[in-house]
Amino acid sequence: MIKANEHYSKLKASYLFADIAKRVEKYQLANPEKQIIKLGIGDVTKALAPAVIKGFHDGVNEMADDATFRGYGPSPGYEFLRQAIAKNDFQDRGADISADEIFVSDGAKCDTGNFQELFATDIKVAIPDPVYPAYLDTNVMAGRTGEFENGRYNGIVYMDCLKENNFMPELPNEDVDLIYLCFPNNPTGSIATKQELKKWVDYAKDNKALILFDAAYEAFIRDKNLPRTIYEIEGAKEVAVEFRSFSKTAGFTGTRCGFIVVPKECMIFNAKNEKISLHDMWDRRHSTKFNGVSYPVQKAAFAVYSDEGKIQVKKQIDYYLNNADIISKAVEELGFDYVGGEHSPYIWIDGKDKNSWDFFDLLLNKASVVCTPGAGFGRCGEQYIRISAFNSLENVILAMSRIKEALA
Numbered sequence: 001m002i003k004a005n006e007h008y009s010k011l012k013a014s015y016l017f018a019d020i021a022k023r024v025e026k027y028q029l030a031n032p033e034k035q036i037i038k039l040g041i042g043d044v045t046k047a048l049a050p051a052v053i054k055g056f057h058d059g060v061n062e063m064a065d066d067a068t069f070r071g072y073g074p075s076p077g078y079e080f081l082r083q084a085i086a087k088n089d090f091q092d093r094g095a096d097i098s099a100d101e102i103f104v105s106d107g108a109k110c111d112t113g114n115f116q117e118l119f120a121t122d123i124k125v126a127i128p129d130p131v132y133p134a135y136l137d138t139n140v141m142a143g144r145t146g147e148f149e150n151g152r153y154n155g156i157v158y159m160d161c162l163k164e165n166n167f168m169p170e171l172p173n174e175d176v177d178l179i180y181l182c183f184p185n186n187p188t189g190s191i192a193t194k195q196e197l198k199k200w201v202d203y204a205k206d207n208k209a210l211i212l213f214d215a216a217y218e219a220f221i222r223d224k225n226l227p228r229t230i231y232e233i234e235g236a237k238e239v240a241v242e243f244r245s246f247s248k249t250a251g252f253t254g255t256r257c258g259f260i261v262v263p264k265e266c267m268i269f270n271a272k273n274e275k276i277s278l279h280d281m282w283d284r285r286h287s288t289k290f291n292g293v294s295y296p297v298q299k300a301a302f303a304v305y306s307d308e309g310k311i312q313v314k315k316q317i318d319y320y321l322n323n324a325d326i327i328s329k330a331v332e333e334l335g336f337d338y339v340g341g342e343h344s345p346y347i348w349i350d351g352k353d354k355n356s357w358d359f360f361d362l363l364l365n366k367a368s369v370v371c372t373p374g375a376g377f378g379r380c381g382e383q384y385i386r387i388s389a390f391n392s393l394e395n396v397i398l399a400m401s402r403i404k405e406a407l408a
């Protein structure tokens with residue numbers, strides 16, 4: 001008899017964004033005349049930059065000619081792309097990461113979800129609350145949690161991110177082995193300084209723990225003093241893996257490309273307490289289960305690092321940051337407390353007396369605007385909603401004026 005993985009039964013019926021999409025579809029069916037504005041899931045709306053499109057086309061043209069055609073590519077990604085990443089994203093910022101520590105993939109969601117496979121089932125996992133749901137759900141699937149009770153999974157160490165602590169996770173009171181961090185944060189938009197990250201690196205070193213650092217939104221950081229990679233922190237190479245994505249940086253949500261940095265110094269421990277290379281483990285996993293990102297997509301990602309590419313993608317991010325500014329100002333005028341929106345495309349809004357799903361329904365029904373209910377990111381998000389800056393300027397302005405009217 002074929003038996004199911006029982007851990008799946010602990011999960012909520014559907015993934016947060018799938019749940020929201022269903023509600024929005026239902027609303028649209030009932031109200032076909034309404035023009036819905038989506039500021040929910042962080043999905044980019046601007047076309048790929050011209051330099052990126054050229055890289056993409058060049059890749060396709062090469063595939064159209066026997067002389068330049070490519071079959072299976074190298075499992076960790078083409079050397080040209082890994083070199084460009086290592087130089088531009090790390091070495092130029094003083095972070096000593098080399099091309100052979102980079103594994104190109106189809107995006108950070110899959111990478112953050114897949115990476116937990118390398119760890120034992122009985123490790124202690126620390127996860128911020130609120131949090132990007134894929135970190136938690138994949139640990140549930142792997143059997144690292146107990147049942148879901150009172151809005152939380154037993155066995156997980158939750159790090160509450162609240163107004164009182166500036167939405168920054170605090171060091172856990174008990175020993176943990178695996179720590180998820182994300183800065184600029186999704187969903188709150190909060191940002192960590194070098195001192196804050198150092199605290200985590202020191203903790204991980206002292207406790208033989210590992211940090212999984214999601215930096216998918218690093219391109220939104222505009223303050224030069226803020227770290228854009230955890231490897232700007234001394235010692236991080238021994239205790240941290242970093243996830244990156246071209247999705248929000250260069251508009252690749254539909255094109256799919258990202259990468260993981262697994263430094264060679266990074267070690268974990270086997271049952272005999274002997275050190276094992278995490279890099280070698282991930283290499284084994286990646287080459288066994290993944291056959292690489294398509295060549296034209298890697299050429300497109302490579303073009304992000306060209307001179308024109310850099311200027312063009314920065315302009316796109318500036319565009320979304322301007323939207324974030326408009327949203328923040330409107331939210332402030334409405335009298336709500338919020339964080340984010342400054343080095344981040346997300347604005348995390350305190351609905352005060354409003355439950356987050358009620359707030360979501362109110363904005364959908366009265367303003368035809370989709371946001372993300374904070375409760376979908378964890379118990380600490382109960383009275384919050386998240387508004388995303390990923391849409392056209394016109395739609396953002398219209399959405400905010402509709403919200404003002406709806407809440408008047």
Ligand code: MLT
Nearest residue numbers: 040041042043109132186
């Ligand atoms: C979000 O809205 O939180 C993200 O866009 C979802 C994702 O990156 O998978």
